[in-house]
Amino acid sequence: MIDLNLIRNQTEYVTAALARKGCVVCFDELLAKDVARRAKMAEVEGMKAKRNQVSASIPRIKKEGGDTAAVFAEMRALGDKIAELDREVADLQEQITSFVAGLPNLPDDDLLPGEKENNQVVKVYGEQPHFDFTIKNHVDLCVGLGLIDYERGVKLAGNGHWLYRGVGAQLEWALLNFFISEHLADGYEMILPPHMLGYNCGYGAGQFPKFSDEVYWIEDGAEDRKKGHFMLPTAETALVNMYAGEIVDEAKLPMKFFAYTPCYRKEAGTYRAEERGMIRGHQFNKIEMVQYAHPDHSREAFDELVAKACRLMEKLGLHFRLSKLAAGDCSASMARTYDIEVWIPSMGIYKEVSSVSNANDYQARRNNTKFRDSRTGKPAFLHTLNGSGLATSRVLPALIEQYQQADGSVVVPEVLRPFLGGLEIIK
């Protein structure tokens, strides 16, 4: 949520910043409503002050044997007027809040405007693997090695589902274990959150109301989504709401967490040919990192998360690149996003395996997460950051393809071997 005060005081800046994100908006109507709201508020608060004064004097009037009938009549009329104005203020407030809550976050000033075409590759890691044989794609490799059973996945749950089996399941689990061990070594606290979340989590993370149709809702008898539950589309949705409504101790910042959860997404629409296999499914495994940071240090936290995600990829020995996203390609809630994209040899393209973002105070404003600022002694919104560390459903295909051998076998990266009982090659 963008600060209403900022919209009020620096309207042109906000308008221009949103435009860089591809969001064209005019604030005239909003600002007029805001002026009207504050005027009415001043009026009704004056009335309430009077009512409070009169109410306080009533016991004294009674004590002195005075007549209260006239005062009661007057106050009843005043009360009716107050109730009416209160409704008008609440109505304006509701309109203002829902408008502002629908706006995306402001992009950081250094981001290029526009969409994907303006993304910048920051760094390329490793080199494209060279094969002196005809390579196979990950679907053929995984099926051939019995790692993934696509057909039975579809039988169980329909298109967009698969099941890992045997060494394939162990490999998936080894990746997760490897990531977990790295995060623990870095001092991050491990969290296993609920997978079914309440509406407020989606709102707080900035995913609702706009994207509430893109998650799976539980049929649990709730008559309306605001009282129901949905399957989390990423652990970020849970982690970023852990301290909602709280004022955390400044000395505890930054707070660092990671969580393993499957992620459940509708991914509505048809799949392109290039997204076959595990590239895009309705359920995939991911480890998510989240930091709660002091506003003065959130850029350092961002750099740390980016470095962590890159390091995981480097240790796996994969060829990948790091991209800084243009303003319009960052997701709605985020002020800044870097993507890690892994090379998929069979496709000849890079696919996202991690997205590291800084929401600044956008999410904290929505779910009211604050810290006490020692400089002012007052509560202030903190910054939330998140990044995949990593999504295995993209890493595994890339790994299978990049490590494939001429005979259709796959070499296991060294860092994973301890988690696979020393297994060196899958054949």
Next chain:
RNA sequence: GGAAGCGUAUCGAAGUGGUCGCAACGAGCCGCACUCGAAAUGCGGUUGUCUGCAAAACAGGCACGUGGGUUCGAAUCCCACCGCUUCCGCCA
């Protein structure tokens, strides 16, 4: 699923329609005094949020789980919802 009890500030806890007491009292925390220093003691301070203001100070509004209602006036009475605790039942 059934029954009972309970949600008050950082924590504990009183308050069951207005005044005495504009949320008491106790602990914690911060400051000051006393002290060579500390402890003890004494005094003072210590919720959030909105509006007015460039800001601070200050003034006012709102908030006693949440939302409604009754009333001139609600922490207090009524209704609904949410959460917690205990007991019973059921269950991996």
